[in-house]
Every structure is written in C-alpha cells, then in structure tokens.
Amino acid sequence: MNRNIQLLWNGLIPENPIFRLALSMCPAVAVTTSVENGLMLGLAVIFVQVFSSCTVAIFRSYIHPRIRIPAYVIVIALWVTVIDMILPVISPDVYKKVELFVKLIVVFAIIISRLELFASREPLVPSFFDGLGMGLGFLFGLVVTGAIREFFGTGRIFGFEILDSGPLLIMILPAGGFFVIGFIMAAFNWIEYKITGKIPTSGGAH
Amino acid sequence: MKKIRLSRAFLALGVALLVTLSCVSYSEASSSGSFKKDTEITISFSAPVDDSWAKNPSNYNVFQKTDPDIKVPVESATLDARRTTVDLKFQDPLNLSSEYTVEAKDVLSDGKLLGKLEFSVKKSQAQILLTILLGAMLINNFVFTKYLGLCIFFGVSQKKETSIGMGITFTVVMVLSAIFCWALYTYVLLALQLQFLKIIVFIGTVAIFVQAMDTILRKVNPYLFKKLGVYLVLIVTNCIILAVPLINVDSGYGLFESITEGLGAGVGFAIALFLMSCVREKLELCRVPAVFKGLPIAFVVAGLFALAFLGFSGLSIF
Numbered sequence: 001m002n003r004n005i006q007l008l009w010n011g012l013i014p015e016n017p018i019f020r021l022a023l024s025m026c027p028a029v030a031v032t033t034s035v036e037n038g039l040m041l042g043l044a045v046i047f048v049q050v051f052s053s054c055t056v057a058i059f060r061s062y063i064h065p066r067i068r069i070p071a072y073v074i075v076i077a078l079w080v081t082v083i084d085m086i087l088p089v090i091s092p093d094v095y096k097k098v099e100l101f102v103k104l105i106v107v108f109a110i111i112i113s114r115l116e117l118f119a120s121r122e123p124l125v126p127s128f129f130d131g132l133g134m135g136l137g138f139l140f141g142l143v144v145t146g147a148i149r150e151f152f153g154t155g156r157i158f159g160f161e162i163l164d165s166g167p168l169l170i171m172i173l174p175a176g177g178f179f180v181i182g183f184i185m186a187a188f189n190w191i192e193y194k195i196t197g198k199i200p201t202s203g204g205a206h
Numbered sequence: 207m208k209k210i211r212l213s214r215a216f217l218a219l220g221v222a223l224l225v226t227l228s229c230v231s232y233s234e235a236s237s238s239g240s241f242k243k244d245t246e247i248t249i250s251f252s253a254p255v256d257d258s259w260a261k262n263p264s265n266y267n268v269f270q271k272t273d274p275d276i277k278v279p280v281e282s283a284t285l286d287a288r289r290t291t292v293d294l295k296f297q298d299p300l301n302l303s304s305e306y307t308v309e310a311k312d313v314l315s316d317g318k319l320l321g322k323l324e325f326s327v328k329k330s331q332a333q334i335l336l337t338i339l340l341g342a343m344l345i346n347n348f349v350f351t352k353y354l355g356l357c358i359f360f361g362v363s364q365k366k367e368t369s370i371g372m373g374i375t376f377t378v379v380m381v382l383s384a385i386f387c388w389a390l391y392t393y394v395l396l397a398l399q400l401q402f403l404k405i406i407v408f409i410g411t412v413a414i415f416v417q418a419m420d421t422i423l424r425k426v427n428p429y430l431f432k433k434l435g436v437y438l439v440l441i442v443t444n445c446i447i448l449a450v451p452l453i454n455v456d457s458g459y460g461l462f463e464s465i466t467e468g469l470g471a472g473v474g475f476a477i478a479l480f481l482m483s484c485v486r487e488k489l490e491l492c493r494v495p496a497v498f499k500g501l502p503i504a505f506v507v508a509g510l511f512a513l514a515f516l517g518f519s520g521l522s523i524f
Contacts, residue, residue, distance in 0.1 A: 022501055023357065026445045030353035070413060073442070077406040085402070103452055104445045106409050109357050174351050175512035182498075182505030189497040 004129040011133025018141030018181070019188045023110040027101045028141055029177035035158050038146030040094045041101055042139030044087060046132065048079045048105050053119040053131030055079075060120050072115045073106065080105045110134060148180050239308055239327040244299040249308055249325045251315070254289035259314040261285060266294060267309040270301070271326065278306075302329055335466045338459075340521065342470025348446050349478035350508070350515040355446040360504055362479060369483035371430045373476025375419060377469065379441055380450060383408075383415045384468030387451035388461055408451045409442075416441045446471055481511060 015021055018028045027045075031037040052075050056063070063071045084102050088095045095102070105111065114134050119127040150156060153172030155163035170176045192198075239249035247268070259265060263280040270276065278300070284293045300306065305328040313320040329337075348354045362372045387408050395401055420438055423431045431438070441447060450471045454464040485507050494503050 022360070025356040025360065026353050029356065069442075070410075073409055073413065074406065077409055081402060081405055084405070100449060100452065103405055104354075104448055106405055107442070107445050107448050170513075173512070173516065174353065175509040175516070177353065178505045178509030178512055182502045182509065185505065186495075186497045186502040189502065193497060 004126065007126060007129040008133040008136065011130065011135070011137040012140055013137070015134075016137045016141055016188075017110040017134055018138060018145075019185050021110070021113075022185075023113060024108040024138070025181070026104070027108070028145060029174075029181060031098050031101055032142055032146040032149055032177060032180075033153065033172045034150045035143055035146040036094055037098050038142035039139070040087070040091065041098045042135070042142045044083050044098075044102050045105060045108065045111070045138050046135030047083050048076060049111050049114065049135040049138075050128060050131040051079045051082075052076050052111060052115060053127045054124060056115045056119040057122060057124045057127035063120070068116070068120065069112075072112055075115075076111055077106045110138060145177070145180055145184065148184075149176055152176075239325040241300065241302055241327060241329065242293065244302055245296045247294045247296070247300070247306065247308060247327050248291060249294070249310070249327075250291045251313070251323070252290075253315045253320075255285070255292075256314040256316065257285055257289065259312075260289070260292050263294075265311050267311065268294065268296075269307055271305040271307050274307070304328075331462070335462060338463055338466045339470040342467050343474040343477070344515070344518045345521055347474045347478060347515050347518070348449070348471050349475060350512040351519075352449075354449050355444045355475055358441070358444050359475075359479060359482065359508075360501060363482035363504075364486055366480065366483045366487060368433050369479040370476070371433060373472075373479050375423065375430075375438065376441060376444070376447075376475055377472025379412075379415050379419050380447060380472035380475075381465060381468045383412045383447060384450055384454065384464045385461070386411050386415070388454060388459075388464040391451070391455055404452070404455060405448075408448055411451075412447050413442050446475060478511070482508065 011017070013020075017023045018025065027041055031041050052072070055075050056072060080103065083105070087102060114131060118130045122130070147157060149171045151162065152168045153170075153176065155161060155167045171180070239247050242248050261283055263283050266280050266283065268278040268280055270278075278296060278298070280294050281297045282295045284295075285291070286293075294308070305326060308325040308327060310323045310325070313323050342348070346352055349356065349359050358372070358376075363369050390407055390411060391401075391404060395404055395407060416439065419441075420431075423438065450468050451464075454467055457463075459467060482504075486504065489503060489507070498506070
C-alpha cells in the first residue's frame, strides 16, 4: 500500500509529466487558456492513462516484445476512441474547444512512455497507481497553467470574475502559454535548488 | 557529398510538387464573377448596362450553389465608369471556399431587355490551394500558433544540421501519409461507414510510413540516420502527423487540398525548427540564469517566436 501512495506522489510532483519530464507539452500550452479546458483534458488523459496501463499490465505476457510499440498504440487508440465518444455527451461545450486534443491523446508521449517503462513490467495494481499518479500529475500541470493564464489573461478563474482591471491579453495568446510554462519550469528548478542545493538538468523534452 | 545530393533531391521533389499544384487550374464557366473581399463580388457584363437598373440591389439574386433557397441579401450595387462591371456588396461575410451563383434579372442594356443572366462565382482551385498552403505554413503555423509537435520541436532544435534533416524527413512523411490517410478514409472508412475508427487507422498508417522512412534512410544516408537517432521513430508520437489527417477529414478536403495541407504543415514545421535551432545555437554562448538553463529558456524563446508569428495573422493574398 505504501508503495502505491509513493507511486501516486511520484507522478504528481517529483516526476511531474509536464514540468519535470517535459513530456506532452503540446496540450499543456494549447488548451490551457482556461482552467475548465485544462480540467477536461486532464480528466480525459487520466482515463486513457489508467485504462491503457491496466490493459497492458494484464496482457503484458501475451504481447511480443518486438511488436510492443504498435500494440501499445492500438491499445491507447482504443481507449481514446472510447473517451472521444463519451466526452461530447457529458460536456459538449468544453469538448468543442478541446476536441482536436482529445483525439491527439493517442500521440501523447507521456502515455506510451509509462506503458513502456512501467506497465509492461509490473502487475496490475502498481500499474494502476502509476497510471493514476501520472494522470493526476498531468491534470495538476494543466490546471496550474490554466489557472495562471486565465487569471492574468482575463481576470477570471473558472469563469468567475476576480479582477476587474484590464487583463494582460498576452497571457491567453499563443505566446503566453510558452512563457508561463517556461517560468513554471524555472520555478520548479529553483525550488529544487533551494531544497537540495543543486540545479537539476531538465528533461529531454520527450 | 551524398548528403547534399539527397537534400537537393528532396528539395527538387518539393518544388516539383508545388509547381504541379499551382498548375491545377479550374476550368471557368463562360460568365463568371470573382470575390473581391469576403463581403464583395464583382461581375462583368459583355455589353454596357443601364445605370438605374444596375444600381438596384433587388435585381440580383445571390445564393450558394448547394442551397439555392437561401438567398444572400445584397446590400448595395455599384457600377463602374465603363458601365460593364458591377460590384455587389454584402453585409455578412461570404464563405469563400464554396461556390456562389449570381442571377441578374431583366438585364437592361441601352434600353434593350437582355433577359436573365447567370454568373458563377468561385475561387479557382489554385487560389484555394495557395491559401491552404500559406495558412498551414505561416498564418496558422502548427508549432507557434497551434502548439503541435512541441516534443520534437524542443528535442531536435539544438543543432541547425539535425533540424534541417528532421524538417525534410518530416515533410516527406507528412505528405505521403496525408495522401494515404485521405485515400483510406475516402475509399475504405467512408464506404464502410467506419468513421469512428479513423484515429486507429491514421496512427497505423503513419507508423508504417515512419518505419519505411527509417529503413530507407538507414541505407541511403546513414550519417543523417545516426544524427536523427531516436527522433526519427518518435515522429510517430508527433502530434502534427496525426493532427493533419484529422484536420483534413474535419474540413472535408479533397486529395489536392490534403496534400497541400500536409506540405504546408511539413514546411511550416521545418521553418520553425530551423529558426529555433539558429537561436539555440547562439543561446549556448549566452549567460542564462542557472534555473532557466535548458528547456525553460527554450520555452521563453519559443514564446517570442510565437509573438512574431502573430504578425502573419492578417496575411491574406486572395
């Protein structure tokens, strides 16, 4: 049980997929113009990550190592197709904004890398928690970025008005996404530097 | 030497494709008008028409060819000095990618009644293709305004040399997979009504092409193969390569439009990679704050590029 909690925590902060591993950056910049979009895509990713991790963990002894990558891609594409049919029913408005990216979950590097590095070697239960942890970490990254951009860009959070001064328009422009992620990454590095005394080398961007 | 020859061959291929595309012209109907802006249509008559007739908006019926029942209201009509060209102004923007028909009722020419004349207004195929190409390449650059393919973008843009190689490889894979995805979707998925399987089919097609490219490059240009290394295989996980077929399907593009979108996406990605690699080579010599070293500063630079690409947003040729 202890290990499972550690796996969850690991995905959330120490190996946060967006800010530490620097995997799947595209959605992190693209859909985070508001918290709501980020939340929606984050939940979709959790769904796909958990179910694909579990599927691969169950069938890992049947998948031949040489065809593992195509097999993983098919598993992911299957679950993405499922979520792509569920989401428009639950929340059609938000789905319209994140539609392309929900379909593109297939090619998110974070999911396939977790299948390759973790779920293909470990049994069902740890794989479930690893998938959940990574998904939560991804959700966390999206929500934080979305909150910062929505707050500064429109003066609102979750659509509720907080500031009524003129908004900083650049934050919701494409450029703002890049800036915010860059600064959050630097902040993560700085915090780690304060705690451990050395500056980590950031992830390989894949 | 071999490397230069290969890249020249790719370049020639690209140019040849571009020329073929821009030559695909659309056979024009006998009497046709043209879009001036998105709220204006220009039609021209063979003989001078009467001023009072031409300036009456109710003499014109304008509708999209696909649904003739929905008339587009004409706001005003102006006649030029030679009395042969009429500019029709509309309140709402027209859909420039579809075909419109303009009917002129009871045309009066120097007192003579000429009856009804019909004009079809449509962008030529070459215009549409060029618009798509420019759109995918610059205005909606996939990296800087649609934020796709960032993983590879940040991974490969450290050196100019690899970025050029990656750009070319990517463009080739992109165009080929756009063609095959279009064919598969039109002739297999649509025919069997299996549209919901498109994600799985497209990613499979892309994976096959990347594997083929991997095998070919290993033999033809081992140097470049070594340089690209793991990123070649990772093209599979590049969002752009899946996004383009999906966008093509969603916008209902035909074969040539799909190819153009693929080409534009590939070239746009190559431009972004090259620009970024130029800056990052210089960045290595700069004194960057320690916590910003590596990816964080790359993101900030990408943000500046994105700002610069905003300047393209007003660009339109037609």
